Structures are given as C-alpha cells and as structure tokens.
Amino acid sequence: MAQAVQKMVAKVPTMIGAAVTYSKPRLATFWYYARVELVPPSPAEIPKAIEGATNLIKGFQSGRLGQTTVKDALRNGLVATEVLMWFYIGECIGKKGIIGYDV
Amino acid sequence: MAPPVAVSPLIKTARYSALIVGIIYGKMRYDNLKPIAAEERRIEEEEKKIREEQERIAKQLREGSLVTRTHMSDDYNKTKYSRRLLNCTEKCTLIILSHTCVEKSDFFFLSSSQQVKTPF
Numbered sequence: 001m002a003q004a005v006q007k008m009v010a011k012v013p014t015m016i017g018a019a020v021t022y023s024k025p026r027l028a029t030f031w032y033y034a035r036v037e038l039v040p041p042s043p044a045e046i047p048k049a050i051e052g053a054t055n056l057i058k059g060f061q062s063g064r065l066g067q068t069t070v071k072d073a074l075r076n077g078l079v080a081t082e083v084l085m086w087f088y089i090g091e092c093i094g095k096k097g098i099i100g101y102d103v
Numbered sequence: 104m105a106p107p108v109a110v111s112p113l114i115k116t117a118r119y120s121a122l123i124v125g126i127i128y129g130k131m132r133y134d135n136l137k138p139i140a141a142e143e144r145r146i147e148e149e150e151k152k153i154r155e156e157q158e159r160i161a162k163q164l165r166e167g168s169l170v171t172r173t174h175m176s177d178d179y180n181k182t183k184y185s186r187r188l189l190n191c192t193e194k195c196t197l198i199i200l201s202h203t204c205v206e207k208s209d210f211f212f213l214s215s216s217q218q219v220k221t222p223f
Contacts, residue, residue: 029104032104032107033107035107036107036108036109036110037107037108037110039115040115040119041112041115041116041119045112045115045116046112046116048112048113049112049113049115049116049117052111052112052113053113056113079114082118083114083117083118083121084121086118086119086121086122086125087121087122087124087125087128088125089122089125090121090122090123090124090125090126090127090128090129091125091126091128091129091132092125092129093125093126093129094125094126094127094128094129094130094131094132094133095129095130095132095133096133101132101133101136102133103133103136103137103139103140103141
C-alpha cells in the first residue's frame with residue numbers, strides 16, 4: 001500500500017508536465033480569441049453601445065425588424081440567449097454556489 | 104484558424120452588465136433567504152422537541168411507568184376524575200392525552216400508573 005502511494009507520488013511531476021504540454025496550445029488558442037472577443041467594453045465603446053440600443057428600438061418602432069430573415073432572427077436569438085446566460089453565471093457567483101442557495 | 108470576430112459594443116456591454124447585475128442579484132437574494140432559513144430551522148427544532156416530549160409521555164403511559172404529581176387540595180376533583188378514568192380503557196387515556204397540553208402540571212389523571220402527592 002505504501003509502495004503504491006510512493007510510486008504515484010513519484011509520477012506526479014511527470015503528470016503535471018504532461019498536463020502543461022497538453023494545455024499550452026489550447027490555452028494559446030483561447031487567449032488568441034478571448035483577447036479580442038471577450039474583453040469588457042472600453043469606456044469609449046459605451047456610447048456606441050447606447051447608440052446601438054436606440055437603433056434597435058427605432059427599428060422595432062418603424063417595423064423594420066419585421067423584415068429580418070429567419071436565419072438572422074435565429075442568430076440574434078442565440079446571441080440574446082448567450083447574454084442571458086451571463087446573468088445566470090453572475091447569479092451563481094453572487095450566491096457562491098452552483099446549484100441552489102446554501103442557507 | 105478563423106480570425107477572431109469583432110464583437111459589437113452593444114453585445115459586449117450587454118454581456119458584462121448582465122454579469123454584474125447577476126452577481127448583485129445573487130448576493131441580495133442570498134442575504135434575503137439566509138435569515139428566513141435560520142428562522143425555519145429554529146421553529147422546526149422547537150416543534151421537534153415538543154413532539155418528542157409527547158411521544159415519550161405516551162410511551163411511558165403505555166408501559167404504565169408514568170409518575171404524576173397531583174394537587175393535594177384537588178382531592179375531590181382527583182377522585183372524580185380518577186374514578187372516571189379507571190373505568191376507561193387504555194385507549195381512552197391516550198386519546199385524552201393527545202388532546203391536552205404537554206405541560207406536566209396538567210397531568211392530573213392516571214390509569215395504571217403510580218401517583219405521588221406533593222404539597223403544591
């Protein structure tokens with residue numbers, strides 16, 4: 001029993017090395033995309049965001065949104081769902097648990 | 104690899120504001136629910152204690168090992184009640200027991216159990 005534990009402990013550095021070698025290129029890909037796509041908006045972008053929101057409301061009022069194709073509508077629906085999911089991730093962070101409130 | 108897509112600022116602000124709103128919402132709801140749950144747990148504890156007390160007394164009555172205390176001044180009432188109850192069956196006493204309070208001072212009746220007289 002003790003010998004088996006010793007053998008496992010001796011293998012840990014090799015395992016860590018293998019994990020690092022495996023994850024490095026994948027982390028690089030992730031970072032390559034995240035640096036552009038996942039950054040928070042800079043303060044200069046916030047007025048543009050507000051402008052985009054007003055455009056959306058104007059489009060809704062003028063009836064232009066009725067002209068969107070089904071493909072566009074589905075794509076926008078997916079994007080909206082993704083934004084909604086960020087809210088639930090924030091809730092999980094706020095309640096410090098994944099499933100349910102730990103009261 | 105495809106080049107990274109330039110995300111529109113509206114989507115970016117929407118994402119991060121949803122994240123922050125979610126964190127605030129989760130924290131506020133947690134703080135709201137925590138005292139409510141503590142209160143419920145406290146009430147559950149008390150009710151459990153009362154229930155266990157009742158069960159213990161019912162069990163003791165069934166075994167016939169209940170020791171009760173009666174008022175010495177209540178001799179008249181005591182004999183009236185005890186005579187009535189000695190005619191009842193065991194089941195009747197249990198039914199009466201389930202309808203009375205849990206307080207020990209209320210146990211002025213007995214069937215086949217002992218009786219101890221105290222001056223109060």
